[in-house]
Amino acid sequence: MAATCSRCGLCCRAIGIRQPKRELRSLARQGDANGRFTARHWHRISRAEALRRNPGMAYRIESARASSLPLYFYECDAFDAATNLCTAHADRPPVCRGFPWYGRAPEVAWLLPFKECSFWEDVRERQLGLLAQQLAALASRRALSERLADLRARRFARTLHRGVASRD
Ligand code: SF4
Numbered sequence: 001m002a003a004t005c006s007r008c009g010l011c012c013r014a015i016g017i018r019q020p021k022r023e024l025r026s027l028a029r030q031g032d033a034n035g036r037f038t039a040r041h042w043h044r045i046s047r048a049e050a051l052r053r054n055p056g057m058a059y060r061i062e063s064a065r066a067s068s069l070p071l072y073f074y075e076c077d078a079f080d081a082a083t084n085l086c087t088a089h090a091d092r093p094p095v096c097r098g099f100p101w102y103g104r105a106p107e108v109a110w111l112l113p114f115k116e117c118s119f120w121e122d123v124r125e126r127q128l129g130l131l132a133q134q135l136a137a138l139a140s141r142r143a144l145s146e147r148l149a150d151l152r153a154r155r156f157a158r159t160l161h162r163g164v165a166s167r168d
């Protein structure tokens with residue numbers, strides 16, 4: 001069962017993406033739904049400000065540095081910091097609607113910057129599911145190897161029996 005947003009507001013306080021503002025404007029000109037909203041409502045903030053708002057952004061900074069990818073920080077003028085709520089909920093763009101999984105399987109790495117996010121529940125559930133699959137695979141491997149050992153033991157006993165019988 002998928003988790004639901006607890007409205008902590010953390011993912012809206014500071015937004016870290018690979019696109020500079022000129023690229024958002026260019027996407028907007030092409031009619032892209034994300035570009036149309038973000039070019040208008042997202043405004044650049046400094047890295048230090050992003051870290052002040054969400055210290056977890058250090059993970060995103062480190063990951064961008066490790067992969068030599070650009071990273072730009074923004075604030076959204078539709079975010080109400082006093083209530084932690086989105087004031088454009090009905091008009092929010094796909095990049096906000098799909099957060100955090102965008103239809104993909106839950107991933108630890110994607111959520112690392114958002115310590116208080118309620119979607120960690122999905123990560124825990126997926127990990128428990130994977131663990132259960134691994135345990136089931138181990139149990140079936142073990143049952144198979146026990147069956148093989150049993151067959152070998154029976155074959156050995158038959159061979160031994162034949163050997164004794166032929167000597168009699
Ligand atoms: S549109 Fe709403 S959900 Fe998206 S960043 Fe702004 S405040 Fe957050």
Ligand code: SF4
Nearest residue numbers: 005006009011117118
């Ligand atoms: S960080 Fe997670 S729980 Fe908090 S507002 Fe964003 S999606 Fe909702």
